[in-house]
Structures are given as structure tokens and as C-alpha cells.
Amino acid sequence: MLSGHAKKCLMEWEPIDDRIITARINAKIQKVTIIQCFAPTNNAQPFEKEEFYNKLQAVVDNAPNRDILIIIGDLNAKVGRNDASIERIIGKEGLGDTNENGEDLVDLCALNDLSIGGTLFPHKRVHKATWISPAGVTENQIDHILTSQRWRTSLQDMRVKRGATIGSDHHLVVASLKIKLTARKPFISTRSTDEIERP
Numbered sequence: 001m002l003s004g005h006a007k008k009c010l011m012e013w014e015p016i017d018d019r020i021i022t023a024r025i026n027a028k029i030q031k032v033t034i035i036q037c038f039a040p041t042n043n044a045q046p047f048e049k050e051e052f053y054n055k056l057q058a059v060v061d062n063a064p065n066r067d068i069l070i071i072i073g074d075l076n077a078k079v080g081r082n083d084a085s086i087e088r089i090i091g092k093e094g095l096g097d098t099n100e101n102g103e104d105l106v107d108l109c110a111l112n113d114l115s116i117g118g119t120l121f122p123h124k125r126v127h128k129a130t131w132i133s134p135a136g137v138t139e140n141q142i143d144h145i146l147t148s149q150r151w152r153t154s155l156q157d158m159r160v161k162r163g164a165t166i167g168s169d170h171h172l173v174v175a176s177l178k179i180k181l182t183a184r185k186p187f188i189s190t191r192s193t194d195e196i197e198r199p
Contacts (some may be wrong), residue, residue: 008029009122011025021035022035028179029180030068032179033067040101042077049101051110054098057112070177071144079141080094080102090106090119093123098161118130118143127160145158158175161174
């Protein structure tokens, strides 16, 4: 879903499979590639998780190098808090402990020079936990927004918004990005009408 202005800036979009979809948006300084994904759970079979990350990496590799890269979605990954060895990837504001999926996500970020947005901004726990168990006992931060290290300052804030009636045990995750979008210019043919109509 896009606003009217953002719709004019949409260059292309492509559904990769039932877990990954991409969109490319025209911006004033750099174009933006957005990858939306839904990762297998931490209890999924290893081959399923490996297949997902291999496919996601292939999609990242196909994105133009100069684009601002943003990966968003339910990554089913707990990444925890900052570790001195990976401070460029994870900030000090992460929630919980790292799980196996979290390690895979950190590896993806390290390979592609990405930061995990939800770990960068100080908020109350209620604005960090993106998923709550049916019993209401367990809360985890497993939905993420990843951004290119180079464009990390474009990400102004990220927090969870509770209360939306969306029929899910996940909460909305909202990020504020400072990017000026530019509407695409309509294509105008330089050929004359006679040239177009002539067989």
C-alpha cells in the first residue's frame, strides 16, 4: 500500500515467492530498493531456513549497488543487544537474547553491511516487542527493519505501535526515514505518429 505521492515514485515491484517481494522507488538522491520478507520460524527445518536465506541473499545481490537498501518484515529472529564485535549491526536497544535465526540474520547483515533498526533507538519495552504469545506471557522482538550502513542516518526512528486490529499476534512496526521521493517522469516517445503507425 502506498500513498498517492509514493505511488508516482514507484518504479517497479516483483513478487519473488510466497516469502519475499521487492519494490524499487525513485528518490531524489538515490533510488530505494525495499525487500519485504517472511522468514521461517526458529523451529523450522534447517534446509528450509537455508533455502530462505540463500534466496534472500540472491535478491539482495540483484539490487543495484547504489540503491538505498531496506529489508523489512517478520524475520522470526531475536538478535538481542549490542555486542562490541558487531556494534555496527546491532545497537544497544535490542530486546531479549539471540536465537539461531538471530545469528543467521546477523550473518546476513554482516555480509551486506546492514544495521538492525529496532536495536538503535531507546524506547520502552512496550515499544520494542513486536510479537506476544497467545497467553500474553512471552514478548519478543522478531520483526525488523534493516538499512544500509551507508544510509543509516536516514533512519530517524523505529518503534512498535500497539492497538491496531489487524488479526495478528504481531504489532505494527513503524519507521521514520528521511528520504525525498521524486515522481517518475512519464515516458514520451520521440517517434512521430507516422513512424508509430507504419508497419
